[in-house]
Structures are given as C-alpha cells and as structure tokens.
Amino acid sequence: MDNQQTERKGERMRRWSELKQRVLQAVDGRQKALCRLARAMFEQPEVGLQERAACRWLCEFLAEEGFQVERGIAGLETAFRATYRGSDERPALAYLAEYDALPGIGHGCGHNLIGAASVGAAAALKAAWPDLPGSVLVLGTPAEEGAVDGAGGKVALLEAGAFEGVDAALMFHPSSRTTVYNTSLGRVALKIAFRGKAAHASGAPHEGINALEAAILTFNGINALRQHLVPDARVHGIISHGGTSPNIVPEYAEIRLYVRAADRACLQELEEKVKNCARAGALATGAKVEFSYTAHTYQNLRTNKALARAFANHLRELGVPVDESEQRPGGSTDMGNVSQRIPAIHPYVAVVPSGVVGHSREFAEATVSESGLQGMLLACKALALTGLQFLGDSQLREEVLREHQAAS
Numbered sequence: 482m483d484n485q486q487t488e489r490k491g492e493r494m495r496r497w498s499e500l501k502q503r504v505l506q507a508v509d510g511r512q513k514a515l516c517r518l519a520r521a522m523f524e525q526p527e528v529g530l531q532e533r534a535a536c537r538w539l540c541e542f543l544a545e546e547g548f549q550v551e552r553g554i555a556g557l558e559t560a561f562r563a564t565y566r567g568s569d570e571r572p573a574l575a576y577l578a579e580y581d582a583l584p585g586i587g588h589g590c591g592h593n594l595i596g597a598a599s600v601g602a603a604a605a606l607k608a609a610w611p612d613l614p615g616s617v618l619v620l621g622t623p624a625e626e627g628a629v630d631g632a633g634g635k636v637a638l639l640e641a642g643a644f645e646g647v648d649a650a651l652m653f654h655p656s657s658r659t660t661v662y663n664t665s666l667g668r669v670a671l672k673i674a675f676r677g678k679a680a681h682a683s684g685a686p687h688e689g690i691n692a693l694e695a696a697i698l699t700f701n702g703i704n705a706l707r708q709h710l711v712p713d714a715r716v717h718g719i720i721s722h723g724g725t726s727p728n729i730v731p732e733y734a735e736i737r738l739y740v741r742a743a744d745r746a747c748l749q750e751l752e753e754k755v756k757n758c759a760r761a762g763a764l765a766t767g768a769k770v771e772f773s774y775t776a777h778t779y780q781n782l783r784t785n786k787a788l789a790r791a792f793a794n795h796l797r798e799l800g801v802p803v804d805e806s807e808q809r810p811g812g813s814t815d816m817g818n819v820s821q822r823i824p825a826i827h828p829y830v831a832v833v834p835s836g837v838v839g840h841s842r843e844f845a846e847a848t849v850s851e852s853g854l855q856g857m858l859l860a861c862k863a864l865a866l867t868g869l870q871f872l873g874d875s876q877l878r879e880e881v882l883r884e885h886q887a888a889s
Contacts, residue, residue, distance in 0.1 A: 497873070500610055504865045507605035508858060515601040515861065516854045518542060522593035523849045526582030529624025529632050532559045535580035535593075536621055539600050543619060546604040555641035560634055561621035562643060563603070567613035572878060574868050575618040575644070576603045577635070577652040577816065579625045589845040590626065591655030594832060594857040598653055602864035606872075609865075615872045618647065625815055627670055627739070633777030635815035639822060649788060649824045649871055649881060652816065653860040655848060656829035657837055659796065660804045661789040663827055665782035666713060666741040667748040668813035670775045673699065673759045677768040679732040689730030693723045695762040695770070696734040702758030713810055714751055715741035734768075737775060743810055744781055781810065782817040783888055785824040787880040788867065792828055795866040799859055801830070824885040830863075832856030 508515075522535045536559040540550045548563035580596035582588050603619045620643060623634040638644060675696055680689030703716050710716070718738020724731030740755050742748040756772060763770035793803045816827045833847035833856075847853045870877055 500869060500873070501866060503609035504605050504869055505862055507608040508601060508862045508865060511601055511604060512858060514542065515597045515858065518600070519593045519597040519854060519857060520849050522580055522582075522596060523588050523845065526587035527580075528584050529581040529626055529629040529634070530557065530559060532580050532623050535559075535596060536561060536623070539578060539580065539596055539621060542600050543604065546607065548603070548607070548619070555638045555643055557623055557634060557637055559621070559623040560638060563619040563621075564616060565603070565607045566616045567611065569614055570616055571646065572614075572648040572872060573616040573618060573646050574871055575620050575647045575650045576600070576864060576868070577650055577819070578619055578621045579652070580621070581624050581626050583626055583840060584628050586840060586842055587845040588848055589840045589842060591832065591839075591844065591848045592625065594655045594848050594853065594860075595652060598857050598861040598864060601861040602651075602868060605861070605865040606868050610869065613872050617868065620644075622815070627668070627776050630775045631777075632670070633779060633815045633818075636777035636779070636818050639818055644819065644823060647823055648878070649785070650819050651788070651792075651826055651864055651867060653864060654827060654829050655832040655853070655856065656839070657831055657833050657835045658804060658829060659801060659831045660806070660808050661793045661826070661828040662784055662786060662805060662807045663782060663829060664743070664784065664808065664810045665779075665817050665827075666715065666743055666810045666813045667745060667781040667817065668779040669740040669748060669752050670778070671738055671740060671752070671755065672773045672775050673736040673738070674771040674773070675734045675763060675768040676771070677730065677732045677734075677766065680730045682728050682730050686730060690732070690767045691730050692734035692766070692768045693720075693731040695766040695768040696720050696723065696736050698762035698765055699736060699759045702761055703755060706754060706758060710751070711742070711747060713743040714747065715739070716751070716755060739813075741813055777815065779813045779815050780817040780821050782814060782827055783820040784826055785820070785881055785884055787877065787884050788824055788826045788871070789828060791870050791877060792826055792863055792867045795863040795870075796830070796859070799862055801859055801863075824881045830856055830860040832860075
C-alpha cells in the first residue's frame with residue numbers, strides 16, 4: 482500500500498469515526514425529548530388502531546426534525562410514513578415504529594420505547610449526516626399486538642406497497658435480555674363459529690343442536706392433537722361465546738384461537754388440522770361451522786445475520802453485553818412478514834431486570850424507570866449507528882442482500 486492509499490484509508494477512518502461521534506451526540510442531544518415521548522405514551526396507552534395521540538406525537542417530532550410526514554397511509558388512520566432524502570433516493574433505510582398498548586395492561590410490551598427509539602435513530606442519523614447517500618424513513622406501524630381485530634399494521638403496509646423501494650428495515654424490541662439472532666413463530670388468528678338450534682334445555686333438549694358442545698369437542702380434538710405437534714407448534718384459544726342461559730340449548734358458540742408454527746408450510750398444515758377438529762365437532766353435533774380471521778396472518782421472523790452482527794457490534798462498543806446464541810421462537814410478530822420481503826432485524830435489548838416478564842404491569846412500569854429509558858437510548862444509538870454503517874458501507878449492503886437472497 483503506497484502513501485496515498487494509506488492517507489485515503491486514514492481519512493476514511495477519521496471520517497467514519499467523526500460521523501459515529503456525531504450520531505451519538507445527536508441522540509444525546511435529543512435524550513429529553515425521546516424520554517418525554519416514551520413517558521407520554523406510557524401515561525396515555527392506546528390499543529391498536531386507536532393510537533391517535535402516539536401517532537400525532539411521533540409525527541410532530543419527525544416533522545420538527547425536517548422529515549416529510551404522511552399520515553393515514555395504507556388506509557390506516559394511525560399509520561404514517563416520514564421520509565428524509567439525502568443526496569439520493571437509494572439505498573433506503575426504514576426504521577419501524579410500534580406504539581400500540583395492551584388492553585388493561587398498558588405498555589407491558591414496551592412499544593412506547595420502540596416508537597421513541599425508532600424516531601430518535603432516524604432523527605440522529607439525519608442530523609449527523611445531512612447529505613447521507615440515500616434515504617431514511619420511519620414507518621409508523623399500528624396494531625402489532627393481536628389484542629384488536631384487524632391487527633397487523635405491517636402486513637397492511639406491505640400489501641399497500643409502503644415498503645416498495647426500502648432496502649432494509651430495522652427496529653428493536655424491549656426485553657430482559659439482549660439478543661440479536663431472533664426468530665418468531667408464524668401465527669394465524671382464527672375465529673371458529675358454530676351455529677346450532679335453540680331449544681328448551683330441559684323441556685325439549687332433543688329439539689336443539691348444541692353449538693357449545695361442538696366448540697367443546699373442538700378443544701378436545703385439539704388436545705388430542707397436541708401429542709403429535711412438532712416442538713415449536715402452538716395452539717391456544719378461548720371460547721368467546723358459549724350461550725346465553727343454562728336453560729337454552731346454545732344456538733351459537735364461538736372460538737377464538739391462535740395457531741403458531743415455525744415456518745409457513747408447518748403453519749398451513751397445522752391450521753388445516755385445527756379446522757378438521759372443528760369440522761369433526763360440527764359433524765358430531767349437527768352444527769354448522771364457519772371459519773374467519775380476526776387479524777392478519779403473521780409469518781415467521783427471518784433475521785438478517787449480517788445486519789444483526791453490525792447491530793451487535795455497535796451495542797458492544799456502547800458497553801452492552803450481547804447474547805449471540807440463536808434464540809428459539811416463542812411469540813409472533815408482523816415484523817416476520819417484513820423480514821420475508823426485505824432484509825430486516827428485530828433484536829431484543831434489555832431494558833428491564835431479569836425476571837420481569839413481558840405483557841405485565843411490572844414490565845410497563847419498568848419501561849419508564851431510569852434503567853428502562855437508558856436501555857431505550859442505548860438501543861436508539863445502536864439503531865442509528867447500524868443505519869449509518871448500512872448507508873455508508875457498500876460491502877455491508879452487498880453482504881446483507883446476498884444473505885437475504887440466499888434465504889428467500
């Protein structure tokens with residue numbers, strides 16, 4: 482390597498180091514604003530598709546940061562797209578914001594921290610590198626939790642073309658552990674309705690067709706099926722309607738359940754087996770059975786390991802230990818659908834003490850503790866630095882794309 486090459490390499494390294502410091506300083510400079518956003522969403526939790534205040538606060542923050550903001554995209558009132566274009570349109574990097582809460586629990590899954598970290602990372606990257614070679618987006622994706630009918634905002638955005646032209650999608654999820662190579666289960670949100678015939682339960686039971694018994698037989702069939710499920714498969718649900726009075730043969734019964742599996746093929750096979758259990762219950766009782774879906778189907782998460790390694794390295798530089806073991810899937814997320822289309826990461830970053838479980842009031846309270854907010858800020862910095870590297874390092878982009886294409 483001659484002197485000129487050495488000098489050019491040294492200049493690139495100095496430039497990179499300077500940009501990284503500017504990103505970190507940009508996050509630090511927005512620390513109070515980001516913590517206010519997280520606290521505001523905690524204090525006013527909104528369930529999916531009703532996150533009007535959270536959507537407004539996040540959009541106002543991004544507009545003040547110089548992003549072009551569009552609200553109500555993909556036909557969803559609380560979805561948004563915020564865009565900043567640097568010196569070119571591509572490559573395009575998207576940070577995904579979630580901000581829906583759990584009914585009765587509030588932000589027991591920490592989506593208040595996800596929303597704040599994603600807008601903070603995008604704003605810091607823009608501020609540190611105004612002429613960045615590409616575009617930075619924030620996509621506001623409502624209703625990730627399956628607590629409301631129609632859940633799965635990312636799926637709706639995908640179907641509406643909101644991810645067209647996006648080269649990578651990044652977000653983080655709060656947890657009690659820091660892990661980067663995560664997967665998730667695919668999920669079908671199934672509603673099974675049985676229609677029978679009402680009759681006097683004592684005076685003329687032989688005239689009735691008991692829809693509730695069809696539902697009970699369905700669960701019995703599913704329980705018999707469990708012995709033969711692959712280890713990662715899950716079926717769990719409730720009887721959401723079982724009748725109106727003990728003295729009336731139930732003419733209508735309804736089951737709501739989730740079917741989960743580690744990949745699309747297993748999910749489709751298991752869904753059909755569960756439907757067969759319902760068909761058998763209907764056949765045994767004489768009821769009619771109907772199937773419908775209460776939410777978008779979630780695909781399994783496919784983490785892009787090249788992007789995940791970059792994120793992990795930046796966390797370590799920030800002093801955060803990272804568990805790089807591959808995690809077995811547990812829950813489900815509509816980020817899985819995104820990851821099947823474009824390179825994506827969904828790492829978990831510890832923001833609460835070990836032993837605090839998700840979807841609990843304790844977890845919600847912990848998100849706005851000092852350690853919870855500090856964990857969010859560290860995740861925000863790692864997201865911003867990963868975005869910086871993705872836009873500025875063509876070799877990383879090529880590696881990310883190769884891996885995604887090989888896995889498709």
